[in-house]
Amino acid sequence: MSAYEFPGGIYPPERKERSNQAPLRTAPLPKVVMLPLSQHTGKAALPCVNVGDAVKTGTLVARRDGMVSANVHASISGTVIEITDSVIIIQGDGEDRWATLPPLDWRTAERDTLLQRLDDSGLIGLGGAGFPTYIKAQVNEHHAIDTLVVNAAECEPYITADDLTLRHYAADVLEGAQLLARLCGATHIIVGVEDNKPEAIQALQALLTVIADSEPLASVTLKIIETRYPSGGERQLIKKLLNREVPSGGLPADIGVLCHNPGTLLAALQAVRDGLPLVARVVTLTGDAITQPGNYWVRVGTSVDALLAQVGVDDEQLHQVVVGGPMMGTPLTSLEAPVTKTTNCLIAATKEELPPAPAEAPCIRCGACESVCPAQLLPQQLHWYARAENDAALEAHHLFDCIECGACSYVCPSAIPLVQDYRSSKQRIRHKRIETAKAEHAKHRFEFRQARLVREEAEKKARRQARLAQQQSASSDATGTQTAPVADLRSLRIAQTAAKAAVRKAEKVLARAAAQDPQQRHDDLETQLATAQENLKAAEARLADARAASEQKEAP
């Protein structure tokens, strides 16, 4: 299948055979789960249960707070034993009794019902960034989407979760893709797979011949691409499959594309078709210290420690546990950490397998980093600016276009931790921006307060008016005593429409900012959205007030 090229890239050892030999298994039910309130991009969810409450598997335990946030559900049945600022801990009863939502048919259900379901199920992108799926599915309200890309490239070494998901659930993944294509209005679905997954490719090819006969909503194409890291980067994959370039600082939606991970699509279908909230996911457990490597269905909140113990780990050999792949993943500092919705892989590595980096040597300007950079940046230039903390030059050389894939660090002969430098530089620059935004923030808080006061006043007035109207209709003699000026209905309707538009605009700005910069909090934009919502409520109250008044006038 023809494909376009993205620049750069590397060919690290794949080491996928360690985990892709065994079939998908289910990990034993954990006795305790620790559910973080912030497993997603955006604000942490707010607990909506109390200590001591009995919960079933799938019971909502924390509700999303603000627009960019996601629900959290109990992943085992049992009792809530602890609630802290960041986690809810549930002691299991070992029975795994479920609380599911009513099944829906995605072909016939209303669009809003489906979006509501994705929201209710706590669905987020399972590929890594953890962006709430219900927001992504609505992106076509602002952008025309023509193509939905199923990102099954899985280019990181070690990880085989998408591979195994496709082997076992190819039909469900493609149906999930049809569901999301319907929601976002895409007419094409392209599945991008690296050529190192022959079984998954076979499963997909077998299905495609079946699907072609059944006239699906969106046409499906399978594209097999060369195995080259980082072909699974969203921007790289879109370039490779469609030869379209996502603009700097932009989103795939800007060029009519949405990317979804196979796991997300499967979870979306299960949420709609089976009414299952997101409480479990496929996790690759691999590394030389694991005795039975493979892929497992794991309940969200299972502690890494318990999980590794269940599948068997050689404690003497274990050197470190890495969450995610060896290129972009991070080593765990505590094995008590839970598996979250975005944990796709755990590598229990020996020291020989993932050795500590050698000592850093001076940069010799060899340019190896530049030739592998998939974003076509100048990593060595950025390195010097990063060390000098020259933030202006870093931004001018497009530091924020760096996707942190680690290809530059991988090839650096001087073992310079380039990506680490870029990450801390980005952090520093973000921090600076936040500092300067603080004044702005105070202004928005003030505006929000004003809006709330106005809304409360308007609602109070509306209530009074309603009461008055009731009294007057009861004692029918009172006419003409109406002193309150009847506002012009038309201008109020216009104000209400404008307020609605402002709410939509604030939602759009927030969704965009959150998608572009998932690691940052967007409290300020959330405040602006809340302000716009207050304004809308106030406008609605005023309109209701005026309507009541005018009806009252006409009534007698």
Added chain:
Amino acid sequence: MSMMHAPQLGKAPSTAHVMRWVIAATLPGLAVMTLYFGLGILSNVLIAALWAVAAEALVLRLRHRPIWPTLNDSSALLTGVLLGASLPPASPWWLIGVGVIAAVVVAKQLYGGLGHNPFNPAMVGYALLLVSFPTHMTLWAPPQSLWPDSLWPQIMGTLTTSALDGLSGATPLDAFKHKGDAVLASEFWASSPLPDGTLNAWRNIALAWLAGGVVLIAKRLISWHIPVAMLGSMMLLSALFYANDTSHFGSPLFHLVTGATLFGAFFIATDPVSAATSRQGKLLYGAGIGVLVILIRNLGGYPDAVAFAVLLMNLCVPLLDIVSVPRPVGQATARPDERKSAP
């Protein structure tokens, strides 16, 4: 927090590994040179290497830097080997010492050590020697026996001036340069101006350097951009000269196999520290060297010009690094965003 840096997988060849491979790749060239010019070539390399390591260690000590880890990167050793390989056979120890100190101490360590030198250290040393000691630097005795009689006194610098003169022999480039305008190329070659086998010797040496260079490219230790651009621009420009006047300018093939062309293209111009960094920049850098080499050889006062061409292009690197910025994916242009650089 024990943050390891991503990625944690495997490792690319280290700088020391690259340097050692480049040293290893000089072996075919050195062997063939020794075959034609005698053990004076090996004595050059050996003495230069010793000087280089000693000079580097001394400066590191004075700078209070760790000595062993830095020596271990083998970059000083490589500088010594490359400078030694560029000198006429059996150069005296003091001459080599002056060149190496200029290379390692002045051109490299005084600028901050490995990674910070704007000029190619070996070529700084070579250029200094060429302009300071022109008689010693043109003593390319004709290809002769493996063990020349005067090897030891030559190295010790105790040979008399008259004996030195007796040793002198011209390289093909020298001879062609000084044939005089009145002599046509055909007449010049017909007069057998060089001892028998000289041209063959230089051609075989060039092929040996090429072999080493191809190994480096095949092992991805150097990128192809600089050698290809340099040789390409040399061939193109010398062909233009040659097409214009075949009797006074050397043919492209002549330029390719004589002098330091292939040695320079694979071992000197590819020094990453003093070269341009981006791929596009490397192409411009290599092409610039090639153009300068031919211009100086054909129109300038020196028979060979690789050292000067490389140093002149080293000067241009900061500019090349600015004009050769690639266009980042998703950006409209390649230019750094000046709006963002405003504070």
